[in-house]
Amino acid sequence: MDVSRGTAGTWVERWERQQRRYAVDREERFTVISDVVEHVCAGRDRPLLLDLGCGPGSLSARLAHRLPGAEIVAVDMDPVLLGLGRSHHANAARYVEAKIGADGWVEALELRRDPDVVVSTTALHYLSAPALLRTYRVLAALLRPGGALVNGDHFPPDEQSCAELTVRVGRLRAERAGDHGHEDWESWWREAAADPELADLFERRERSRPSPDEDGNRDLSVRHHTELLLRAGFHHVTPVWQVGDSGVLVALKD
Numbered sequence: 001m002d003v004s005r006g007t008a009g010t011w012v013e014r015w016e017r018q019q020r021r022y023a024v025d026r027e028e029r030f031t032v033i034s035d036v037v038e039h040v041c042a043g044r045d046r047p048l049l050l051d052l053g054c055g056p057g058s059l060s061a062r063l064a065h066r067l068p069g070a071e072i073v074a075v076d077m078d079p080v081l082l083g084l085g086r087s088h089h090a091n092a093a094r095y096v097e098a099k100i101g102a103d104g105w106v107e108a109l110e111l112r113r114d115p116d117v118v119v120s121t122t123a124l125h126y127l128s129a130p131a132l133l134r135t136y137r138v139l140a141a142l143l144r145p146g147g148a149l150v151n152g153d154h155f156p157p158d159e160q161s162c163a164e165l166t167v168r169v170g171r172l173r174a175e176r177a178g179d180h181g182h183e184d185w186e187s188w189w190r191e192a193a194a195d196p197e198l199a200d201l202f203e204r205r206e207r208s209r210p211s212p213d214e215d216g217n218r219d220l221s222v223r224h225h226t227e228l229l230l231r232a233g234f235h236h237v238t239p240v241w242q243v244g245d246s247g248v249l250v251a252l253k254d
Ligand SMILES: C[S@@+](CC[C@H](N)C(=O)[O-])C[C@H]1O[C@@H](n2cnc3c(N)ncnc32)[C@H](O)[C@@H]1O
Pocket: 019, 052, 053, 054, 055, 056, 057, 058, 059, 075, 076, 077, 078, 081, 098, 099, 100, 101, 120, 121, 122, 123, 126, 127, 210, 212, 213
């Protein structure tokens, strides 16, 4: 059964607040990603964008607003979040259920042309480092020449002695913005699971068990990601924005 727009709206709004707790300056990060996408897609009438780990379509919705001509394919492995996105941000993207990195995940997207830009927010750190390298290789091959990968995520510094500092700066920024007191991840999932209108989606979630890789890469710094991206076949990599550990890393393909 599809989720009503009203119910989906409630849970997506709560998702947005909950995620601000974890992604420092999340809205500005979305805006910076959109700035990069707009730049890479300049002069293209109908760019194709791919949103990895889209959740309920938060980034796709912002991109659809900023680039109304874009075609967006949004992929996630979680049926609950996809169900909310399909209802609340129905027109933003075509939503696909697949596990990034698993066999056949690219074919599941049913792309009819090469994407101009692949984007992602707060999602790729769920992949283990080997799965991340494999995924970067797939993306470097998939993108059109001149295309880009734009990843907003947690990027801690290389040096342990600096880690406390970036965490502290991020925390203070979140506190000043009033984001630190928002509902947390566990509460959101517990309460969403108790909503009768989401029961079918949670049943599907239980059946598909969309468990992320156990050893995600939360500790990988910008330098580490850069090494993997260059090994995978991207030609130029640069951070374009960072507050605390929250950053945007761009990889360009010649
Ligand atoms: C913290 S949420 C972020 C969602 C959204 N991008 C946002 O910024 O609000 C991380 C998302 O990544 C998805 N995810 C994690 N690993 C994945 C994988 N291997 N394949 C597909 N989705 C994955 C999760 O299901 C979840 O929706």
